[in-house]
Amino acid sequence: MTEAERGDNATLFPQPVGERLRAARERHGMSLAEIGARTRVPLRHLEAIEASNYGALPSPTYAVGFVRAYARAVGEDEVTLARDVRAEANDAPRVTPKYQPYEVADPTRVPSRGLVIAAAGVALAIVVLAVLWLGSSLFRGGDGTPAPAAPSVAVAVPAAQPTAAPKAAPQxxxxxxxxxxxxxxxxxxxxxxxxxxxxxxxxxxxxxxxxxxxxxxxxxxxxxxxxxxxxxxxxxxxxxxxxxxxxxxxxxxxxxxxxxxxxxxxxxxxxxxxxxxxxxxxxxxxxxxxxxxx
Incomplete structure (x- = not known):
């Protein structure tokens, strides 16, 4: 088969996205583990993409995100590959995978610093309220009623004696x-x-x-x-x-x-x-x- 025939076959029958990504990785002499270290995509998900096993991924949306990260790591057109993988993932049969923790590939999807600070502030406020509630409970009786206040002691304060005006000398x-x-x-x-x-x-x-x-x-x-x-x-x-x-x-x-x-x-x-x-x-x-x- 000539080169022209192979080019026509590639146009009529395009290679799957996974095969194109694997071929680009091999051209750069990179291992799949290196791609995982760069993209922070779990190795099992990278293997599923190269095998076009999109049913092993959480959803087509995650498949698009992982492929974009993979394409950037090997210098390929992420827009074209994302479009093609979306079509492949939608046509692939879906299975209900067991939940497995994974890392987000796209750094933009990591919670922002402001969100983390706000969450920490809410947690601190909850802790303060809990401490105040526990402290106030010390002043309540066992049945929830306020504990009797300590009896006040009245202290008699002597009244100020008026200062006698100095007696004027006789004139x-x-x-x-x-x-x-x-x-x-x-x-x-x-x-x-x-x-x-x-x-x-x-x-x-x-x-x-x-x-x-x-x-x-x-x-x-x-x-x-x-x-x-x-x-x-x-x-x-x-x-x-x-x-x-x-x-x-x-x-x-x-x-x-x-x-x-x-x-x-x-x-x-x-x-x-x-x-x-x-x-x-x-x-x-x-x-x-x-x-x-x-």
Whole structure:
């Protein structure tokens, strides 16, 4: 038979897909095991394809996929071979094979990485829910009812005591009702105020002064108040007064009818001066204060 006759026979009676694949494999000098390693198709399925035993394959769809992988491994036209094997597999008698695990030939059919991550996330969520359910069951009784809660213990908290506001120090105020001269000083003869006050002028005796005393020519021209309350005059104006205590305690005792303690003579008069000179009244007020008031 000539080459032309063989070509005409090949056109009229094409070779099965399995024989064409085996011939291509042998031309490349490859074994069937090498094809299986490249395509990851089980060896028994490759043998069934070369023998055109498509009934041993899971389905025609798998036969097409396996043939495509086989054709790529040996450098053949996978589109043409896939079309031809589909026709051969559909015409082949089908048998119900026993289930046997196999590897997927087409890498594109392997589950994607995203699908694997999603499946792992679902599995982790199931595990967490199971742990939470088991943990909550520890707090339930044997019959499924919630376990009684531990009795609460009421602790008495002492009420906050209101902080008492600091008591204001008593304030002594000297107010002139007419022009009057006066001097205010403490037990050490330290002058706190000295001068002539005009009507309406006032002087607040320092609350922290050490035993304050007063020297005034016309005590009847001086209004004395303690915390805003008017006290009796320190004198009737017939004579000047000096060394009269004007502390809050002394004025309170005087207003209550008690005798105010006697004032001691100033102990710190200026050197070279006598007590009388240190607390003397100006001549105009002294002359007026010593004369009887008519």
């Amino acid at each position: 002594v105020t000297l107010t002139a009702t007419d022009e009057v001269w006066l001097r205010v000083y403490d037990a050490a003869d330290k002058t706190l105020y000295i001068g002539t006050m005009k009507a309406g002028e006032r002087f607040d005796v320092p609350a922290d002064a050490n035993d304050p005393m007063i020297n005034v020519g016309r005590p009847d021209k001086l209004r004395v108040t303690l915390n805003g309350s008017v006290l009796p005059p320190l004198g009737d104006g017939r004579r000047a007064i000096k060394d009269v205590r004007v502390s809050a305690d002394a004025l309170s005792a005087r207003a209550g009818g008690q005798a105010a303690p006697a004032a001691a003579s100033p102990a710190a008069a200026a050197p070279g001066t006598t007590p009388a000179a240190a607390s003397s009244v100006p001549p105009a007020f002294a002359g007026e204060s010593t004369a009887p008031v008519r």
